[in-house]
Structure formats: structure tokens, C-alpha cells
Amino acid sequence: MKVSISQELLLAIFEGAKRLYPRETILLLRGQWRKDLIVISDLVIPPLAAHGKGFATVPIHMLPMDFSIVGTVHSHPSGNLAPSSVDLNRSFGKIIMIVAHPFTSEQNVAVYDRAGEKIKLQMTVE
Numbered sequence: 754m755k756v757s758i759s760q761e762l763l764l765a766i767f768e769g770a771k772r773l774y775p776r777e778t779i780l781l782l783r784g785q786w787r788k789d790l791i792v793i794s795d796l797v798i799p800p801l802a803a804h805g806k807g808f809a810t811v812p813i814h815m816l817p818m819d820f821s822i823v824g825t826v827h828s829h830p831s832g833n834l835a836p837s838s839v840d841l842n843r844s845f846g847k848i849i850m851i852v853a854h855p856f857t858s859e860q861n862v863a864v865y866d867r868a869g870e871k872i873k874l875q876m877t878v879e
Contacts, residue, residue, distance in 0.1 A: 755873045756864045758793040758847060763876065767856040770828035774854065777809035778878070779827040780870065783819070783849065791823050791848060799863060806830070808839075816845060823847035834863040842870050 781797035794879045797819070799811040807826045816822075824846035832854045840849055849865045864872040 754789045754791070754866070755875055756791045756793065756850070757875045757877055759877045759879045761879055762793060762796060763859075763862065766826055766850075767851055767861070769850050770830075770854075773804055773828070774856075775830045776804040776806055777828050777830060778804055779809035779811060779825060780847070781816070781819075781822050782824045782826055782846065783821045784823040785821070786823055786847065793823065796826075797822065810843070811845075813845070822846050826849060826850035826852060829853045834861075836865050836869055841865075841867065850874075856878045 775839060779799060779802050781799050782793050783795040783797055784791055784793040800815045802809065802811045808852065808866065829851055834851050834853045836849055836851060844867050847866065851863050853861045855861065859876060864874045866872055
């Protein structure tokens with residue numbers, strides 16, 4: 754499986770993470786799933802999200818009934834790109850994207866499936 758995201762969207766995610774640093778950020782990823790490819794097309798700000806040092810959370814009952822949500826993206830201000838057990842247990846959608854400090858390049862992002870297996874990320878330029 755592969756995940757595709759535009760460079761523009763990734764830069765928007767990085768910018769949001771930088772603004773909340775050192776707190777974590779969380780967003781929903783909207784896109785389409787085609788066989789072995791998930792194409793991320795948009796970001797959704799989740800309602801009533803809480804952002805803190807070492808956590809970002811969303812009340813599950815407040816998430817929109819939107820079948821185009823393919824996963825979440827959240828930041829790790831520590832710089833660690835690995836998902837924690839909490840990340841895996843509270844995942845929403847098919848994928849978990851993590852962006853890590855310093856939020857500047859493709860080396861600061863990783864994508865995982867709900868089992869914690871790394872997924873290849875491809876960047877597109879629009």
C-alpha cells in the first residue's frame with residue numbers, strides 16, 4: 754500500500770505543527786482509497802480537539818460521519834516518528850500519519866497502518 758499527498762498539504766500540516774509546538778496537533782485526513790493507494794486530498798480540523806505537551810486528542814463521539822476520512826495526522830514534538838501504543842489504539846480511519854519536529858522535510862513524516870506497519874509515502878507537486 755502507498756499513500757499520496759501533495760507537497761502543499763504537507764507544508765500546511767508542518768505549519769500547523771510549528772504553530773502549536775511544543776504541544777501536539779491533530780487533524781483528520783480526507784481522501785480516496787483505491788486498491789493499494791490512498792490519495793489524501795484535504796485536511797479537516799476535528800471539533801473540540803485538545804492539544805497538550807505529549808498528547809493530542811479528539812472526543813470520538815464528536816467526529817463527523819464522513820466516509821471520506823481516511824485517517825489522522827498528528828505531531829510528535831519530540832522528533833520521534835514511531836507511533837505509540839496510544840496512537841495505534843486510538844486511530845481513526847485506515848492510516849496514521851505522524852510529523853515530527855523540526856517539521857521541515859520529508860524526513861520528518863511517516864505513515865503507518867492501524868497495525869503499526871510503515872506505509873510508503875509519495876509526494877506530489879501541484
